[in-house]
Amino acid sequence: MTGSVQNFFQTHVLRNSENSKNQIEEANPSSSFSPCIRQVFLAIGPLLLTVSSGMTFGYSAILIPQLQVAENNTISIDRGQASWIASIATLPMAVGSVIGGFCLEQLGRKATHTISCLPIFLGWLLIYLANGIKMILLGRFITGLFTGILTTATAVYIGETCEPAYRGILLAGISFCVAFGLFTSHLLGTFLSWQNTAMVCSLLPLISQIIIYFPPESATWLAGKARIEEAEQAFYWYRGASDNAKKELNIILQCRKHEAKGSSRLECFFL
Structure with missing residues (x-):
């Protein structure tokens, strides 16, 4: 069970980030705001x-x-x-x-x-x-x-x-x-x-x-529930898609992956 959750995170952490960004910019009128x-x-x-x-x-x-x-x-x-x-x-x-x-x-x-x-x-x-x-x-x-x-x-x-x-x-x-x-x-x-x-x-x-x-749910909470695509879309909604934002999103998803494996939260500080 733990292995399947880990694989789920590994296959979604990086693959869907750019697609989620494009979907938000095309479908969400709020993307015109900073x-x-x-x-x-x-x-x-x-x-x-x-x-x-x-x-x-x-x-x-x-x-x-x-x-x-x-x-x-x-x-x-x-x-x-x-x-x-x-x-x-x-x-x-x-x-x-x-x-x-x-x-x-x-x-x-x-x-x-x-x-x-x-x-x-x-x-x-x-x-x-x-x-x-x-x-x-x-x-x-x-x-x-x-x-x-x-x-x-x-x-x-x-x-x-x-x-x-x-x-x-x-x-x-x-x-x-x-x-x-x-x-x-x-x-x-x-x-x-x-x-x-x-x-x-x-x-x-x-x-x-x-x-x-109108605003989305917290991306951190969504990622913790393994709702990775929703987490990415929510994150890009309120944080944009700058390089720093992408790095932080990656850290959030990696941290949730470690939690799914049963690792300590302290490991997130070293990502």
Whole structure:
């Protein structure tokens, strides 16, 4: 079994690279854009979800004070309920991180982001439509759980698809987007009701879902699943076909070949 996997990699590592490049240039309209533009576009979708994560962290700071003004709301809360509203989004994040690791390996980097968009949207929608404390807590729990799933997914997807020249600034964008989401939720809550703030927050997962639809899956993950031709096409989509890109693609495929043989990942550093 191991020998057949090894032979599969050996017959595909170099043979299809140039053909994949030509197919991408002929069939993909995005080839008219530079690799830099494509990589930034690819990163925007996950980063918008990161902004939504920041909004999840900051939302309780504007929600609780508004709910405590009972005469302006149909929902009133006591101190204990306020504590639950503040903490319920962070409690499931640890579980979400574990689930996220499983999803990254089994479903893929792009797919993990895709399946997270709808639940995050539904979580914000539950908060917007809430007529009681239970719906608010459920919405906060859902957004917190899938924020945990995305904790590592965004960094892995951007790290595997963006070249070193842009990787640092785009990965730094994760922290910036969390902070920006916190700031935005506070700003919106200053001028809008907690319901309307939740509605605005719910738009980001939908926009992110549309953007994430277009870029391909991570070539590293595809190669690990022995989907070599798809990996080559994905790599050329977001990295172009420069000599450096071809060398890096070859290293990725060779590394996956060694992993298929059961070799240590450390061997990849010496390719």
